[in-house]
Amino acid sequence: GAVVSQHPSRVICKSGTSVKIECRSLDFQATTMFWYRQFPKQSLMLMATSNEGSKATYEQGVEKDKFLINHASLTLSTLTVTSAHPEDSSFYICSARVGGLAGNTIYFGEGSWLTVV
Amino acid sequence: KQEVTQIPAALSVPEGENLVLNCSFTDSAIYNLQWFRQDPGKGLTSLLLIQSSQREQTSGRLNASLDKSSGRSTLYIAASQPGDSATYLCAVEDQGGKLIFGQGTELSVKP
Numbered sequence: 001g002a003v004v005s006q007h008p009s010r011v012i013c014k015s016g017t018s019v020k021i022e023c024r025s026l027d028f029q030a031t032t033m034f035w036y037r038q039f040p041k042q043s044l045m046l047m048a049t050s051n052e053g054s055k056a057t058y059e060q061g062v063e064k065d066k067f068l069i070n071h072a073s074l075t076l077s078t079l080t081v082t083s084a085h086p087e088d089s090s091f092y093i094c095s096a097r098v099g100g101l102a103g104n105t106i107y108f109g110e111g112s113w114l115t116v117v
Numbered sequence: 118k119q120e121v122t123q124i125p126a127a128l129s130v131p132e133g134e135n136l137v138l139n140c141s142f143t144d145s146a147i148y149n150l151q152w153f154r155q156d157p158g159k160g161l162t163s164l165l166l167i168q169s170s171q172r173e174q175t176s177g178r179l180n181a182s183l184d185k186s187s188g189r190s191t192l193y194i195a196a197s198q199p200g201d202s203a204t205y206l207c208a209v210e211d212q213g214g215k216l217i218f219g220q221g222t223e224l225s226v227k228p
Contacts, residue, residue, distance in 0.1 A: 006160075032214070043206065043218040044161075093160055097214070106216065108153075110160040 003027060004096050006109035013116055018082045021112045023094035029074040030096035034106075035067075038091040050077040084116040119144045123207055123219035130197055131227050138192040138222045140207030145185050148210040152181050152192050155204045155221070164205075165192070197226045 003026040013019045023033055031052045036044040048069050049057040056069035068080040077096075081088055093111040120143045130136055140150070149168045153161040165174045165181040167190070173182040180193040194201060207219040 034216070043220045044208075044216075046215055046217070049215065091158075095161075095216070105163075105166070106151075106210075108161040108163075111158075113158070 004030075004094065004107045004109040006094055006112050008112060009110060010113045011115070013084055013114070015085055015116055016083055018080055019084055019114060020078055020080045021092055021094075021114070023077045023079070023096070023109055025075045025096045025107075028096075028098050030077075030098070031074060033071060033077040033094055033096045035069060035077070035079050036093045036095070038093060038111075040091075044093065047079075052077075081114065084114070086116045089114055089116045119147075119209060119211055119217045121207060121209055121217050121219035123205075123222050125222060126220065127223040127225075129225040129227065132197060132199060134197050134226075135193070135195050136197055136224075138194070138205050138207075138224070140190040140192070140219055142188045142190075142209050142217075144211070145188055146212055147185065148212060148214070150181075150183050150190050150207065150209050151216070152179075152190075153206040153208065155206055157204075161206065194224075197224075199226045199228045202226050 005024045007022045033050040035047045037047050038044045046059050047062045050069045050071040052071045058064045071077040091111050095106045095108045097106050122141050124139045151166045152164045155161050167174050167183040178195040183190045202225050204221045204223045206221045208216045
């Protein structure tokens with residue numbers, strides 16, 4: 001079946017630095033990828049929808065200058081947390097939809113734990 | 118704005134029991150509803166997907182129902198096992214293709 005891979009699985013960074021998380025669709029093309037954030041004991045909150053070749057669509061309350069999303073190819077989307085702060089520490093998870101059409105199966109990556117110290 | 122609620126937030130049962138997890142959503146204009154399993158610190162595993170035109174889906178010991186008009190779904194787990202212990206998330210896909218998740222039910226099955 002389709003696989004979505006995230007890297008790194010865990011990252012620790014110093015406050016004020018930037019960190020990049022990659023999301024790859026390994027055996028299918030994903031015109032649309034989604035980025036979620038999950039705080040401990042809470043549900044997944046959609047941050048943004050990443051569209052290949054165009055700007056990402058951010059959800060209300062998500063700072064687009066802080067969470068930079070790039071979807072330069074049909075198999076790769078990246079999330080860069082800029083000037084990270086301890087409150088950005090969270091579990092970040094991406095998903096990709098086969099074929100980009102609503103209703104098609106969505107596959108999730110394994111997630112990335114970010115700890116900002 | 119679509120809101121998804123799951124009850125209970127946590128559930129602890131002895132091995133072998135049948136159990137029901139509940140999910141409700143406020144806007145019935147959904148594309149589909151999915152149930153996911155999440156193990157601690159891990160990603161999501163899709164369990165069942167019910168299209169908006171369907172009433173239920175079954176996979177092994179799992180059965181999910183959907184009543185779109187009332188905004189409710191249930192996940193039934195038969196003969197629970199310790200390996201079923203995880204957080205179960207319900208998510209609806211809206212007409213724009215976004216998944217909106219509930220808070221999850223943390224299930225613990227005691228041997």
